[in-house]
Each structure stands twice: as structure tokens, then as C-alpha cells.
Amino acid sequence: MTDLPAAFETIAKSRRSVRAFKPDPIPQELLEHIFRIAGTAPSNCNAQPWITHVVSGDRLRQIEEKLIAAVRAGDADPDAGHREDPYVGIYKERRIGAAVALFEATGVGRHDKKAREESFLRNYRFFDAPHAAWFFMPPAFGLHGAADIGMYAQTLMLALAANGMGSCAQGALGHYSNVVKRELGVDEGLACTFGLSFGYPDEDHPSTKAITDRAPLSDLVHFHE
Template structure:
């Protein structure tokens, strides 16, 4: 791809296409078994590699799992996930969530949980159903493609910021090809078994996993569309020494 070439669409259509790809991205939790062409996976990563990165460090490493190796990885994680004593002892490689939840973040977390479990008919206190639903993460929600992202442990927090932009680029490029994704921090505590199955060296740290495929839009969980705060709630415009809202 020529990074300095003219856009392929007129400005209005280009604007609409880019905005659509960003706004239509959402976490899909049920996928069709339809295979994804390797060429499409490579094309998505080809585009995502142009993501912004401090001093061109490009800290990302991607492990693509399909077929038998994906099934073997999911089975290895399931063996541990179904053993509460073993599962509880597993540490995350880094702290993704805050140690202490405060508003408005805890409120948003609870809301999406209530919405998802409500759609699935899982009632409060039904630990078995909750466990079964959460365990679907480790089957990549039946997507044909799983992505595991790692980073060199020697790199700092700034490289994780770069990584976030890379992950977003992967998800947006997928939308442009009619595909959906689900980024998953749920894989973090299983980084040791993931590294063992995939032969990832100890110098690499797991950042997250991601499901990739065609959405099963007949599945009730995929009707969930989370709310986002309006610009007026998170942006402050500074002009002439005064703060103004949009």
C-alpha cells in the first residue's frame, strides 16, 4: 500500500466509510463457522502495521490461531478454567482493570453485564451459567480465527499505548472487509498455557486476545449495542482562557 497515494473515494464517501467502520465496530460474542481467508487476515495486519507508534518502535507481535491449534489451545485453557482451585491461583501478566472500581466506571461495567446476561436469560447468582458464558471467551466465541497479541517485556507503558492504536486498526480494517471482532482481556491469566502451546518465549508478555470472523447476527447476544457518552460529557474546549463545552 502506498501511504502517500490519493484517497480511493471522493471526500464525502471517504468520510462516511471511515466513520462507519469506526462506529460499527463492537464486541461480537457469537460467530459463524464460515472460514476467513488467510489473505484477508494478512491484509488486515498489512494495514494495521501503519498504526502510530513512538519513534517507530512497532511493539506488536501477533499470533494467529486457526484449525487444530486453536482447538488445542481452547481445550488446554478449558482444563484449567474448569478447575476452580487451579484457576484462582493464576496471576495476570499486568493489571488491566483498576484495583478499586469507582463511578462512573463501575456503573458502566455493571450496566453492560446486566444487559448481556439479561439478553441471555442468566439471572443474578446463577454462577454455573455465568461460568459457561465466560468460558466461551476461550473458544473465541466460536470464531474461526483467534489472535493473540504479545509485546516484549522490556518495553514501557508508552508501547502499550501504541499497542492500543494497533488493536483498533486491526478491528477497523476487519470491519472494512465485512468481518467482526471481539478484543478479550479474559485470556490474560492464561498467558503461561498460551505461551506453552504456541511456543511464545518468556521474553514476550501477553497483551490480549481477539476473536475474528463473521458475526452470527441470529444470536441474541449480538443484539447488544453498548451506549457511549456524548462528546459534551468528556471533551472540554479551551479558547481565550475560557473553558467551553461543544
Template sequence: MTGIIDRSRADSRADIYDRIVAERRSVRAFLPTPLPADLITRLFTVAGRAPSNCNAQPWTTHIVSGASLARIRNVLLEQARAGQIDPDVPLTSTYVDQYKARRIGSAVTLFEATGVGRNDTEAREASFLRNFELFDAPHAAFFFMPRYFGLREAADVGMYAQTLMLALTAHGLGSCAQGALSHYASAIKRELGASDELICLFGLSFGYPDEDHPSAAAITDRAPLSETVILHD
């Protein structure tokens, strides 16, 4: 009958969604196997259903694979080793209070999983450079928006990327959203032929996760709801 909710079906859908959200994680090691082109099209079509202010859909996404990805990887590594960043969006220079604690906790979790010692400078540097190796992923996406947009539209791009990451998880795939990939915006745009009227917000490595890599054990926790949500009766 119209208007009557099938509760059992709704509960089942909710359980599936809860599992997908819980299973999504930042994957830091990928298998070299590329995704089929039609699957990539499907995933980004689903991502395009994300909401945006006034339905502006402010995102422009460059998907990089194959030889193009190899060139981008080399460019990023070269820039990272040179150490001269030029992000379109200013970096957060200081994390304080609980935000600092959460950031440190995440780093410790990854270092412990991958056997990187606290005082092992060389290993820590190699771990950092893994970002620019794209964790060996067969694909990467770079997210841009027009320069004249602001925080509101940047949030829209974030919702678009989250929709994409959940879609990837639902298909048994992995991803890692990487703000570090936007540190070298000029080089990225030059390599991709992207207009300077766009700003690079962040990148995303994606593909089939390598579950045998030590980094797969690095599962970060989340703050309790009491720290992040304020309820008003």
C-alpha cells in the first residue's frame, strides 16, 4: 500500500549502510590491478549524486591512471623531496587541544602498524613520501573547484568525495583522501592541464586494497559522541 514503509527492508538497508560506513578506512597500500573503466564511470556517477549548495555541483575531478599516473607520481615525489610547497589553500599550521591529540594518535597508530620508530627519522621520511607514491594505487583523483568559490562550496566537494569513498567501499575497494596531494598545486595543474582558475583542494588514491600490507592494521579510532555532538532538547 502506498505510504506504508516496509520496516524489515528499511532495517536491512540501514544495516548495510552502517557496515559500509564502518568499513571505510584510509587505505595506505594498494594492489597494482586497475579498475575496469565502466566501474570507474559507475563510481563517479554515483558520487555525482552528492548534494551541493543550490545544486551548483562545484567539483571538477581529474582521474589519473596508467602513464599519466606514473608522471604525476614522479612529479609529486620530486616536489616533495624539494620541500617547496605551493598549495592553493593555506595549510593548517597548528593543531591544538583535542585536535592535536587526535592527529598525534592517528600518526602513532600508523607508525606502530608499520614498524616506524619514534626516533627513526629516515623511516618517518619514507612513510611521509608514501603519500606522494600514492601508496602504489593504480588510480588517483584530484578534486578542484573554481577559485571564486569559498568554504561553502569546499564543503560540497567534501560531500562529493565522501559519497565516492562510500561507493568504493561498497564495491570492496579502498581509498585514501590526501590533503598532502594538494601541497604542490601548480605542478599538479601544469601536469593535468587544469586551469589556474581552479583551486586544488585534495587528492584521493583508490583501487583494490592490499590487505597483506602492515598498514592495513592501522585502524584509527573516533572521538566519543560527547566530544563532537551537542544535543539540544
């Protein structure tokens, strides 16, 4: 019999942000299976507020073109993102740690503005993934809805990892969800905090060497009795 705790730990630890994909598409039947598993996620009042749009093939490459143009023109969704940068202190340190790991792995110099921009733009090329998903929700759900979307997305990412696939959650995609709404005819009133690129990982890409660490448990979890 399978050692379920060990299997779960392996899957949870094998999930990491993948920023390079092979072009091979995931068969539709498997896609539907994975998204059904994602849908087992819990949500406030079982509202299941995740209105998910999955884009593949030529349609994704068309959206990529529109997104790159919007990023270059600075046409970001005015409702997306933070009004002020919340990453200060220890949070800023952690953010820098993750960025440095990626830049070092991919050979992007600290002061190489052009290479950094190109690296950032890879977000909008979906890191060459054959699929991307956007999670929309009614904005009235606020923090509750955002929590539900997070649970859904993590269940999705774990289901992908368990099936040999990789993914990268991307707030960058949420910042330009106005473009995606226009392209896909999604209700303009819906909110989107992030999207997800996914597919089969390209294990030979240098970005796979960017491994993030985690703060010690005692910094984050406080046990009381």
C-alpha cells in the first residue's frame, strides 16, 4: 500500500515555480481531470468563486502578443496591484532573495537593466508554457474570495506536480488582466489577482537551478497552549 504521508510530502516539496516549459500540450482529458481535482478545494460557504479561463495554443500566443504590447505601453489594469509596495523589512529581504536566486541561475547581471527587463517580460510569454489560466472572481468577495482562489490554485499546482507537470503562479498576469478580459470577452467587472502558466517543465533550462529557501518554522509559526 502507498505510504500516503510520504507521497504527499514528496508532492508538496516537488512543487516549485517553473519558469521554463516544453512546448508539448497537456491532453484535454488530462487537463479536465486536473481542473476537477483543483475544484475539490474548500471555499467560504462553498461559494467556489474561481471563474477560471484556460488558454492554450494559438490563442495563447495571440494573448502573449497583446500582453507584451500592453506592458511596453504601460497599459496595466488600474484596479490591479498594490497602491503602495507592501514588501518592506523582512518581506523585502525575502523578495530580493527569490529574485537573486533567479537572476543568478539565469546569468542576469545585477545592473543589467535590459536583461532584467527581458527576464520580467518572460512572465508575459508564459515562460514558453503551452497553457495559462486566469482566476477571476466577483470583487465583492474581497479577502474571502482571494483566500478561496489561493486554495484552489495551490490544489491545482499540487495536482499538476503529482502528474509530472509544472506551474508558476503569476501576479504579473493579474496586473494586465484587463487585456485578457478584452481578448476573451470576460466580464470587465470581475477581479483577477493572479494567473498561472503551466505545462511540462523544461528541466534543462538554467532557471530550474533557482531554488528558494524558507524561513525557519520558529519565525513563522507560534505554538500556544
